[in-house]
Amino acid sequence: MSASADRDEERSPSQTVRAQLALRDLILGGELRPGDRISELPMVDRLGVSRTPVRLALVRLEEEGLLEAIPSGGFAVRSFSERDVFDAIEVRGALEGLAARLAAERGVPADDLLPIRDCLAELDAVVEQSHAGTDAFPAYVELNARFHRLLLDLADSPSVARQVERAATLPFASPSAFVKVQAELPEARTVLTVAQDHHRCVIDAIEGREGTRAEAIMREHARLASRNLRFALRNKAAFELIPGAALLRRRGRT
Structure with a gap:
């Protein structure tokens, strides 16, 4: 050569x-x-x-x-402190909230909402399988990631999309980082139902051009990850399910 x-x-x-x-x-x-x-x-x-x-x-x-x-x-x-992780989740939530607000305020044609509504319907089916005791984790992760990508597309803002992508590169800041942990929660079914309600409500807010509401929903949606992280920090088995757990400095540990 x-x-x-x-x-x-x-x-x-x-x-x-x-x-x-x-x-x-x-x-x-x-x-x-x-x-x-x-x-x-x-x-x-x-x-x-x-x-x-x-x-x-x-x-x-x-x-x-x-x-x-x-x-x-x-x-x-x-390495990362617990505060680093919580902050990274908040940053992602703020950016996804901005994307949702921009999509709502700028307006999205009904036809452009069809792909994300189809994704929501597929997520509904997967969540139903999960409630029935089926292992739906792989399908949920893929569909959840797709939903969040489609949400960014609705904002039609390359600048915001780049910042969200950057924020989500840390393993524990991505939208699906704590889905495995979520499956270990005693209230796992409730959390999945709440997450799906957030997905549905943000689409409705965007369609209704309710920018403030759409932003607030996505900020709250990201905080489900913070809730899952708090659980993982108290539960060794759940903690080990976090991507990049070895990088996290836990309080009281060296």
């Missing part, structure tokens, strides 16, 4: 994405622990990709907040 081809491969977005995903998995899976230093060359050997994609992947993970640059060179895995 020519030197030019080598350089092209190094710059390939797919190689960078591959390295980024692999590194993220190592971090979220606990194989790379908070405080661990990550340098390019060892990761080149470990991941089986060339140096440039690894370098770019490290920079991207720093931008996501999972890594921090250290003065002596390289990066270290970050």
Whole structure:
């Protein structure tokens, strides 16, 4: 292979994405622990990709907040306090609330609401399966993520969408971060029902051009995640279900 081809491969977005995903998995899976230093060359050997994609992947993970640059060179895995996590959830809720308000105030044609209403109907069916004792977790996660993406699309604001995407890159700040934990709650069925009611109400608020109401609903919706986090912090089995739990500094623990 020519030197030019080598350089092209190094710059390939797919190689960078591959390295980024692999590194993220190592971090979220606990194989790379908070405080661990990550340098390019060892990761080149470990991941089986060339140096440039690894370098770019490290920079991207720093931008996501999972890594921090250290003065002596390289990066270290970050840790997060309980307050960091609660704040990240609040940030996502505020941004999704803004998206909902913009969609309502700007107006959304009825036809453009059809995809999110279809998603809501599919979520209703999955929640019903869950209430009947069926393991609906994988389907719920996928549909819930789709609902939140469609909600952002209704705002038609690339700027807001970028900020929401950035806020949700931290593993515990995404819309589905605590769905597994939610399944462990004693009141799991009630929480799912409340979440679905939020989904339904925000669509109705957008259709009715009720911006303030739509924003308030999405802020409250995000706080369901905070409720689930509080439960997980009191329950070891539930805590271990949180994506990136190894990164979280719990009070009273070193």
